Amino acid sequence: MDDVQKVRIGIIGTGVGLRTLLPGFRAVPAAEVVGLVGSSPERGSAMAEKHGLQAYSSARELCESSTVDLVCVASPNTYHHADVLCALEHGKHVLAEKPLAMTVAEVDQLIKAANQTACLAVVDHQLRFNPYLRAIRSMIQNGELGRVYYIRVHQQGTGFSDLNAAWSWSFDADLGGGVRLAMASHLVDLVRFWVSDRSVHAVSGALDVVVGHRPNASGDATSVRASSFVGAELALGEQLRVQLSATAAAFSGSRFDCEIYGTDGELRFDLVNKLQASLRQTRGKLTPIEVADVFTDERENRVSIFSGSFRYFAPRLVAAVAGDRSATADASSFSDARANQVILDAILASARCGSAVVLDEGYSCNALV
Known part of the structure; x- marks a missing residue:
């Protein structure tokens, strides 16, 4: 071209x-x-x-x-x-x-x-195009883990643990700030990308501003009403429980951790060790999963998983605009955004009332005690 x-x-x-x-x-x-x-x-x-x-x-x-x-x-x-x-x-x-x-x-x-x-x-849910996270989806959908019954995803950054962090719209509830919309949106979309065939029956949520006041541009203390922490538990079909958490006010460093448990194996991903598996034939130990076409700086954890992941998405977007719509067949659509918004709204409602929000009746548990 x-x-x-x-x-x-x-x-x-x-x-x-x-x-x-x-x-x-x-x-x-x-x-x-x-x-x-x-x-x-x-x-x-x-x-x-x-x-x-x-x-x-x-x-x-x-x-x-x-x-x-x-x-x-x-x-x-x-x-x-x-x-x-x-x-x-x-x-x-x-x-x-x-x-x-x-x-x-x-x-x-x-x-x-x-x-x-x-x-x-x-x-722009670019995590869908990260090679490691796409490998997780493939292993889930290919049945290599059996029936997936538990997923945990945790993300953290340290920016908001700084008491002198400059005021920005991220702290402003009226402008849609907070990690529920900034980060839980990514985590919800990622889980839906992995297990898109599972209905979400119920949602429990938690929110916390962590630091209640921040200095504004004039140096005056301003009340913060946008979340710096979000937690959620989702009850999905086929006995799948999902726990999501994100904090922008951590102290130890950046993290992006995933754990996926199935009846035939488990997967783990983190920024340092990348993707590892323990399957039925390797039970008792974690084995690295080799993933192709990963940028060197991502393999070496020298780039944010978010900006790094967009590099895989960008050429697909350009190809789609140029006429090859198959390039973005896996992209998060506006219909996906609607499904994500329903869950994000339920997280907010649950956090405010302290009880789970039921989205779809019919959830069942296979254990008696």
């Missing part, structure tokens, strides 16, 4: 948009990032100049541009619905950061809008 045929990309947002999306797309020869929208025209102009991009004054101006094929929505969460809708209404392909919207009703509106266009419309 020569320069004339390159997929032209515009990014709304200067956080994840610049940290993850920009370098991911710039590594794809068939792509060119051409435009940027910031939280203000001033910030947008400054960041665009720094990264050699054209600055747009608003999401609408970017979406109206005839020189943009794919719009990446990476604005604060409460703006996702309006920005995605604007892009779709202007005939643009869309990659939306999670959550797709703030409510199920908003997601439904975006599903309707996406169904009225032939454009690509997917959510």
